[in-house]
Amino acid sequence: MESWAIEVAQAALVLGLAPGLVGVVRWLKARLQSRRGAPPWQPYYELRKLFGKEVVVSRNASWLFRLAPYVVFASTAAAACLVPALAVERPLDGVGDLLVVVYLLLLATVFLALAGLDPGSAFGGMGSSREMTVAALAEPTVALAIFALALSAGSTNLGQIVARTLGDPAAALSPGHLLAFAALFIVMLAESGRLPVDNPGTHLELTMIHEAMVLEYSGRYLALIEWAAALKLLLFFALLGNLFVPWGVAVAAEPGALALALASLVVKLAVIAIVVALLETRVAKLRLFRVPELLSVSFVLALLAVTSSFLAR
Amino acid sequence: MTAETAPLLCLLMVAAYLAGAAGALAPLGPRLTRIVAAAGAIGGAVAGTVLATVVLVGGRPLVATVPALLSVGGGLALRLDGLGAFFLILVGVVAAPAALYGVGYTAAYQGRYSLRWLGAMLNLFLLTMSLVVLADNALTFLLTWEAMSLTSYFLVMTEHERADTVAAGSWYLAMTHVGLALILTAFVLLIPPDGGASFAELRGAAATASPALRGLVFVLAVLGFGGKAGLVPLHVWLPRAHPAAPSHVSALMSGVMVKLGVYGILRLALDLLGVGPAWWGALLIGLGAASALIGVLYALMEDDLKRLLAYSTVENVGLVFIGVGAGLLFASLREPAAAVLALAAALYHAVNHGVFKGLLFLGAGSVAHATGSRDMNRLGGLIRTLPWTAACFLVGALSIGGLPPFNGFVSEWLLFQSLLPAIGSTAPLVAPVMTLAVGALALTAGLAAAAFVKAFGITFLALPRSAEAGAAHEAPLTMRLAMVILAVLCALLGLGAALILPVLGGIVAGHAGLPRLAPPLTAGPLLLPPGGAASMSPSLVAIGLLLAMGGAWLAVRLLAARGLRVGETWGCGRLGQTPRMEYTSTAYAEPLRRVFAELYRPTEDLAIEVHPESRYFVQSIAYRSEIVPWFERYLYAPLVGRIAAWAARARVIQSGSAHAYLAYLVVALLALLAISLAWSG
Numbered sequence: 001m002e003s004w005a006i007e008v009a010q011a012a013l014v015l016g017l018a019p020g021l022v023g024v025v026r027w028l029k030a031r032l033q034s035r036r037g038a039p040p041w042q043p044y045y046e047l048r049k050l051f052g053k054e055v056v057v058s059r060n061a062s063w064l065f066r067l068a069p070y071v072v073f074a075s076t077a078a079a080a081c082l083v084p085a086l087a088v089e090r091p092l093d094g095v096g097d098l099l100v101v102v103y104l105l106l107l108a109t110v111f112l113a114l115a116g117l118d119p120g121s122a123f124g125g126m127g128s129s130r131e132m133t134v135a136a137l138a139e140p141t142v143a144l145a146i147f148a149l150a151l152s153a154g155s156t157n158l159g160q161i162v163a164r165t166l167g168d169p170a171a172a173l174s175p176g177h178l179l180a181f182a183a184l185f186i187v188m189l190a191e192s193g194r195l196p197v198d199n200p201g202t203h204l205e206l207t208m209i210h211e212a213m214v215l216e217y218s219g220r221y222l223a224l225i226e227w228a229a230a231l232k233l234l235l236f237f238a239l240l241g242n243l244f245v246p247w248g249v250a251v252a253a254e255p256g257a258l259a260l261a262l263a264s265l266v267v268k269l270a271v272i273a274i275v276v277a278l279l280e281t282r283v284a285k286l287r288l289f290r291v292p293e294l295l296s297v298s299f300v301l302a303l304l305a306v307t308s309s310f311l312a313r
Numbered sequence: 314m315t316a317e318t319a320p321l322l323c324l325l326m327v328a329a330y331l332a333g334a335a336g337a338l339a340p341l342g343p344r345l346t347r348i349v350a351a352a353g354a355i356g357g358a359v360a361g362t363v364l365a366t367v368v369l370v371g372g373r374p375l376v377a378t379v380p381a382l383l384s385v386g387g388g389l390a391l392r393l394d395g396l397g398a399f400f401l402i403l404v405g406v407v408a409a410p411a412a413l414y415g416v417g418y419t420a421a422y423q424g425r426y427s428l429r430w431l432g433a434m435l436n437l438f439l440l441t442m443s444l445v446v447l448a449d450n451a452l453t454f455l456l457t458w459e460a461m462s463l464t465s466y467f468l469v470m471t472e473h474e475r476a477d478t479v480a481a482g483s484w485y486l487a488m489t490h491v492g493l494a495l496i497l498t499a500f501v502l503l504i505p506p507d508g509g510a511s512f513a514e515l516r517g518a519a520a521t522a523s524p525a526l527r528g529l530v531f532v533l534a535v536l537g538f539g540g541k542a543g544l545v546p547l548h549v550w551l552p553r554a555h556p557a558a559p560s561h562v563s564a565l566m567s568g569v570m571v572k573l574g575v576y577g578i579l580r581l582a583l584d585l586l587g588v589g590p591a592w593w594g595a596l597l598i599g600l601g602a603a604s605a606l607i608g609v610l611y612a613l614m615e616d617d618l619k620r621l622l623a624y625s626t627v628e629n630v631g632l633v634f635i636g637v638g639a640g641l642l643f644a645s646l647r648e649p650a651a652a653v654l655a656l657a658a659a660l661y662h663a664v665n666h667g668v669f670k671g672l673l674f675l676g677a678g679s680v681a682h683a684t685g686s687r688d689m690n691r692l693g694g695l696i697r698t699l700p701w702t703a704a705c706f707l708v709g710a711l712s713i714g715g716l717p718p719f720n721g722f723v724s725e726w727l728l729f730q731s732l733l734p735a736i737g738s739t740a741p742l743v744a745p746v747m748t749l750a751v752g753a754l755a756l757t758a759g760l761a762a763a764a765f766v767k768a769f770g771i772t773f774l775a776l777p778r779s780a781e782a783g784a785a786h787e788a789p790l791t792m793r794l795a796m797v798i799l800a801v802l803c804a805l806l807g808l809g810a811a812l813i814l815p816v817l818g819g820i821v822a823g824h825a826g827l828p829r830l831a832p833p834l835t836a837g838p839l840l841l842p843p844g845g846a847a848s849m850s851p852s853l854v855a856i857g858l859l860l861a862m863g864g865a866w867l868a869v870r871l872l873a874a875r876g877l878r879v880g881e882t883w884g885c886g887r888l889g890q891t892p893r894m895e896y897t898s899t900a901y902a903e904p905l906r907r908v909f910a911e912l913y914r915p916t917e918d919l920a921i922e923v924h925p926e927s928r929y930f931v932q933s934i935a936y937r938s939e940i941v942p943w944f945e946r947y948l949y950a951p952l953v954g955r956i957a958a959w960a961a962r963a964r965v966i967q968s969g970s971a972h973a974y975l976a977y978l979v980v981a982l983l984a985l986l987a988i989s990l991a992w993s994g
Contacts, residue, residue, distance in 0.1 A: 051869070054876025060776055060890065061882075062696040064707075074861035075717075081857065094839055096854055097847040099729055100717065104854075106762055107716045113766045117896065119882040120693075120775030125896025128770065132763035133904040139759030140752045143729070147751050150733055156847040216882060220873040224865065292908045299752070306748050 002253055003091050010087070013262075014080045014238070018230035019043035021237065021269060026201075028277035043230065047223050055219035058119035068115035069217070069224040072108040076228040079104035080235045084158050084242055086261040087250040088166075093159035098146050101158075101235075102139075105191070108228060109135045116213035127212030130288060134197060134209065137295045138187045144302035145187070148180040149243065151309040162246040172245060176309030179301050181244045186298035188236040190291070193229070195280040197291050234269070241268030319375040322364035323391070323447070329356035330440035337432030343423045347416050350432025354412035354439055361443050362405030365398035369816065376449075387509045392449035395820040396584065400446040400576045403664050406802065407568045407671040408439050411561040414675050414795035417788060418561055418682060426471055435562065438464040442565075445573055451500040451510035458496070458577075462489040462541075465570060468562045469554045481553035488540055488550040495537030499530045499581065512585060519586045527586055531593055534581045535600070542574025544634065545604040546944045548627045552611070555626065556619035556687070560678020561795075563619060567626040568671035572663050575633055582641060583656075588826040594642025595746050597634050602753035604631030609760045610912060613767070613905055614940050616898045618677045618687045621768055622670065625713065628757060629666040633659050635750055636728050640821070642743065643734065650832040650843035651734035657817035657834065658727035665720040665806055669712040672799035676706035679792055680772060683785035689768070689898035694777035698785040703773045705796035710765040712803040715758050718855030720806035723840070725758060726849055727814070730842040760905070767901045776892040810851045811835045899938065906940075915940045 023040035030037020057065065082096045082104075096104075109131060116128035150156045152171050153164040165171050190197040193210040200210070214225050242249055248264025250257035286294060333353010337346055368375055374395075380388035393401065415435065422428060441461035448454035466489070470482045504510045505518040519527060540547035551571070555563045578597075582589065608627030615621035636659025643652035679702040680695060681687050696703040712719035732754070735747035777783035787793070806813065818831035832843040838850045882890050906913055918937040924930035966977070 051873040054874055054878055056878045056880045058882040059879050060694075062774065064696065064774065070862045070865050073865050074858050077861045077865070078854065078857045094848040095850050095857070097849055099726055099847075100849055100854060103715065103717050103722055103726070104858075106714075106759075107711075110711070110714060110716060110762055110766055114770050114774065117766075117770035118774045120890060120892070120895045121882045121884065122894045122896065123883075125775075125901065128766070129896060129901045129904055132766050133908065136756070136759030136763045136905070137908065140755040143751050143755030144748070147733070147748065150847075156730070156733065219876070220869050223873070224869070288904065289907055303748070303752070310744050310748075 003087075003089065006087050006253055006258070007081070007090055007092055010085050010090075011077070011081050014083070014085055014231065014234055015077065015227075017269075018234040019047055019227065021234050021273065022230040024270070025233075025273045025277050025280075028274060029280055032277055032281040043226075047227060050218075050223035050226070051220050053219040055221055058121075058216055061119045061216070065115050065118040065216075066221070068111040068118075069221040069228075071111045073224040073228045073231075075104045075107040075111075076231045076235070079108075080231050082158065083235055083238050084162055084249060085238050085265055086258060087253060088159045088163050089251070089253065090159060093157060097156040098149070098158055098161070099143075099156055101239075102142050102146070105232065105235075106135065106139075108232070112210075112213055112225070115217075116215075119216045121216060123212045123215045127209050127215070130209045131213055134190050134291060134295070137292055138190050138298075141183050141187050141295065141298045141302045144299070144306055145180040145184045148176050148302060148305035148309045151306060152176060152312075158243070161243055162249055163251070165243075165246045166249070166251065169247075174309070174312055176305045176312060177244060179305035179308060181240065183298045183302035183305060184240060186294060186301070188240060189276075189279075190295060190298075192233045192236055194233075194276060196283045196286045197294065199285050237269050237272045238265065240272060241265070319364060319367050319371070319373075319393075320377055322360050322367065323375060323377060323393070326357050326360035326364060326443060327440065329353050329360055330436045330443070333357065333436035334433040334440075337436065338429050343428050344420075346428045346432055347419055350428075350435060351412045351416045353436050354415075355409045357436070357439055357443070358405040358408035358412065361401050362409075365393070365401035365405070368393050368398040369395060369402075369820070375447075378449075387450050387452065387511055390449040390453050390511055391444070391447040392512070393447050396576070396579060396824070397446040399660060399664075399817070399820050400572065401443055403572055403667045404439065404442050404446070404569050406664070407565060407667045407799075410795035410798045411564045411568075411671060411675065412439075413798075414564075414678070414792050415559070415561040417791040418559065418678055420789075421682065422471070422559070426473075431468070431471055431559070434464050434467045438468055438562075438565070442569060442573060446576060449512050451504065451512075451515065455493070455497060455500065459493055461570070461573070462493065465558075465562075465566055469558045469566075471559050471562070472557065475557075477553075478557040481550070481557040484550040485554040488547065492537045492540035492547070495533045495540075496577070499533035499537060502526060502530050502533070503585070512580075515585050516587075524590070527589065528593075531582060531586060531589060532596075534578055535596065538574040538577035538581075539600065539634075540574070541577070542571045542634070543604070543608075543627045543630045544574075544600050545607045545627065545631070546948060548604065548608070549942075549945060549949055551627060552615075552620050552623040555623040555674075556617065560619070560674050560681065563622075563678070564671040564674035567623060567674055568667040571626060571630055572633075572667060575630070575637065575659075575663055579637065579656075583821070583824040588644050589641060591642055591645045591740065591743070594638045594640070594645060595742070597638030597641060598746055598750050599638075601631045601634030601636075601638055602750050604628065604634065605757040606631070606753055606760075609757050609764060610909060611940075611942060613760060613764045613902050614913065616689050618680060618689055618692075618768060618772060619674070620687075621689075621764065622673050622677055625761065625764065626666075626670055628761060629662065629670065629713070632725070632728060632754070632757065633663050633666070635659075635754060636662060636731060639731050639735075639747075639750070642746075644827060646740055646743070647826075648734065649827045651731065652827055653818050653821055653831050654727070654734075654834065654842050655731035656821040657814060657831075658724060658731045660817045660820065661727055661810075661814065662721075662724035665712070665724045665803075668799055668802045668806060669709045669719075669721060672705060672709040672796060672803065673713065675792070675796050675799065676702050676709060679788040679796065680706075680785075682788055682792070684779075684781045686779070686781055689771045691779040692772045692777070692782045693775050693779075693892060693895065694773070694782060695785055696773040699773075699787050701793045702788055702796065705793075705800040706773065707769055708800040708803050710769040712807070714762040714765045716762070718807050718851050718858060719803050720810075721803075723807050723810040723851050725754075727840070727842070728754060730847055733842075733847075763905065767898060771896070771898045771901060775895045776890070778892045778895065778897070808852045808855055810840055811838050814840060912943070913940045914943065 023043045027040045079101045113128040116124035153161040198209040250261040336349035375393040377391045382389040444457040543551040612624035640656035712721040715721045715725040822831035823829045839848045920935040922933045
């Protein structure tokens with residue numbers, strides 16, 4: 001019973017924290033660019049406003065367009081429930097491993113891409129085509145990085161990976177771990193639509209991927225999609241933080257450990273947010289056809305991660 | 314139902330198919346011909362499925378011999394064990410909906426092509442496919458195999474007035490007979506000089522054969538059966554022949570017949586030859602990975618819906634072979650638990666692919682039926698006019714894309730998990746092979762998702778791109794029903810994984826030196842690969858997804874504003890949206906075409922005609938682009954040219970005189986006698 005309470009609390013926490021994380025990254029970016037910027041809690045206002053507005057749907061759109069936001073939100077939320085944000089021992093840990101998380105996120109991507117095609121606008125098709133290209137090319141990196149993690153943990157179950165690294169702290173600094181971290185970091189930038197792959201702050205037709213795809217959405221549908229995107233960002237940050245630097249994640253289900261876990265999660269998210277904000281301030285967006293090069297770099301990193309993990313055993 | 318009913322069921326299956334074939338040929342009205350042919354096929358498919366279930370549940374194989382028939386080769390010998398029963402179920406599960414679909418689909422053929430011939434051939438095709446998995450000696454196997462190839466050739470040739478159908482048929486006929494020659498050689502090499510050719514005797518002979526001979530037999534079998542299965546580079550007939558056939562036949566060929574190539578390799582490598590060296594598995598993994606990648610890359614570039622599906626068959630067969638290869642590899646490394654998991658995953662993917670590819674071909678057939686076109690650049694917007702077809706095709710697309718909670722997701726997850734135990738292996742080269750296999754598997758999964766977003770999105774969404782697509786109509790009831798059955802099966806095979814996986818483990822256990830008792834692969838609703846590497850529950854993931862969707866819907870319904878206004882698609886201020894603004898199939902794949910330009914080497918042709926007064930006024934733009942697969946350009950084109958040149962040279966002995974031909978016969982007979990004398994003496 002207690003463990004289920006933790007599960008529910010954790011789900012509520014990631015759902016609630018996600019828009020704030022996006023706000024923090026935006027705010028940090030603004031500060032780094034010497035702008036005052038909107039406050040970090042601005043995304044909450046935006047969501048409230050969007051949920052309160054009526055929806056405008058293209059007359060060419062089908063039922064799929066109206067179903068997609070729910071599928072996108074549900075699959076991202078389901079994936080987020082599988083990530084060990086606070087505790088290792090969880091009833092849901094056996095239900096899905098890291099691969100299931102990846103496939104649930106792919107389900108969300110596929111529905112967004114289909115919804116992008118549905119209203120028949122050129123922007124939607126463009127965003128959809130580009131998004132699927134990036135998603136397809138990121139896939140092998142993700143799988144190999146998972147393979148590298150599984151190589152040292154002996155499992156693809158998230159709880160077990162965390163527990164294994166906690167039990168053997170030196171493993172966190174092994175080359176295999178570090179390389180896999182770098183590979184997944186690049187994939188995270190690509191998958192969550194950050195610079196240098198996609199620019200989350202632009203509405204210039206020729207540069208956008210994610211924004212082009214969701215251009216036709218408004219009102220509550222857009223709110224669900226924005227929330228899911230924020231959730232995906234938090235999910236990736238939490239994965240990077242807790243799989244590679246697992247200290248702080250609660251092993252026992254006691255209040256003190258959980259409080260510590262919450263604090264450490266916030267610190268990890270903040271650190272990664274600062275890194276991403278710094279990066280987004282420093283680099284320019286890549287041309288679309290340079291993106292595959294970046295992804296192949298991440299693929300090579302993941303391949304090296306597997307190799308070095310294998311040699312280190 | 315007890316095991317005693319098995320022979321009766323077998324007889325019933327054969328009788329139903331034969332009755333269907335005979336009934337189709339009888340002088341009935343066209344409508345009745347269609348119904349009788351389908352009834353025979355469905356009856357045979359159901360009887361076959363029940364028979365296979367009885368054998369699987371009873372655990373006792375069915376044995377039946379008719380020594381009087383084919384007495385030269387040791388009589389007609391039939392035996393159905395677990396492995397055969399699995400493939401018999403696969404035949405039945407796809408055949409019954411496909412035959413049902415044929416009732417409505419072939420109505421359009423009336424008056425153009427022979428419905429009688431089509432109905433009879435369909436029944437015979439299904440009968441021979443069922444008998445292939447029952448065959449228990451070399452002659453029975455080879456004869457039924459060849460009969461299966463010929464009947465499917467006649468089915469491919471149904472629309473024989475079209476030039477591309479004839480070309481596809483010729484490719485198929487040539488490739489399948491090269492394969493037959495290789496398979497025949499493999500069997501002949503195995504047959505002991507003083508013994509018969511029953512599978513039991515072959516098994517004994519293989520146990521004492523030299524490693525070199527066993528290796529040779531294995532390679533010949535891989536090439537022969539791999540050609541039928543569509544392994545790269547022997548797959549060239551597949552994207553030609555499968556689309557040319559009527560769609561319910563395409564479903565059977567892609568969904569089932571190619572799997573019998575997998576069956577052939579499993580029967581030979583797993584059952585007859587027994588445990589082999591590690592390179593057997595590595596070879597299959599390599600060929601499988603290459604097929605998966607090349608298949609999906611060309612599927613992505615296709616604009617023809619049925620050709621896209623055919624290339625995706627090459628991809629999925631590659632995935633199955635990765636699993637089979639991993640199984641053989643682990644078996645030879647004496648890691649039985651990992652081997653059982655890999656082989657079970659391969660079988661799981663085989664049946665899943667049968668179901669979703671069958672569904673997708675039926676869907677594509679329904680699109681062609683409604684619009685008369687398979688070119689996606691001329692389709693679009695069909696989700697409104699073909700709602701049933703669209704929903705079923707979406708389920709198929711999600712399944713084949715490996716997305717939860719459908720069946721493709723489960724088998725792809727199992728394939729990934731079956732490669733992971735390689736981590737623990739210290740054998741040389743295993744780790745690099747498996748690492749590359751994981752990379753190939755993942756890239757394939759990603760590209761397959763992109764290909765099927767394109768296939769569904771361009772065909773069914775947005776505005777119709779041609780008048781025919783705009784005037785489309787939904788398929789008749791039989792066709793819709795067949796698609797719904799397969800779509801439901803896609804969901805059930807995903808959700809019921811925890812019940813299905815142990816059965817598959819039981820089927821492969823006992824073969825190739827694996828223990829008779831399969832390791833437990835599940836625990837309650839969880840799939841639990843041996844070694845405790847991971848766990849997953851498709852049914853719980855599905856429940857979680859549904860709960861999250863329901864929760865989100867309820868919360869939005871209760872808390873958010875409800876207003877909904879229908880408006881125009883935003884066009885940067887331009888009013889009046891036309892289909893010409895939409896992304897096309899070619900455009901959708903353009904980024905990936907650029908990324909893999911080195912592989913595709915597309916030829917592009919852009920002609921812009923401008924106004925004579927100013928080059929800024931464009932009058933017309935013509936863009937043509939073509940991709941010729943490189944193995945066709947560099948491997949098959951020279952080969953076909955060479956063969957044609959030889960054939961032209963051999964024409965001199967074709968005098969047209971019957972006397973000369975008789976002389977050739979005598980000379981050939983004498984030569985063969987001399988050779989056989991020299992061989993035995």
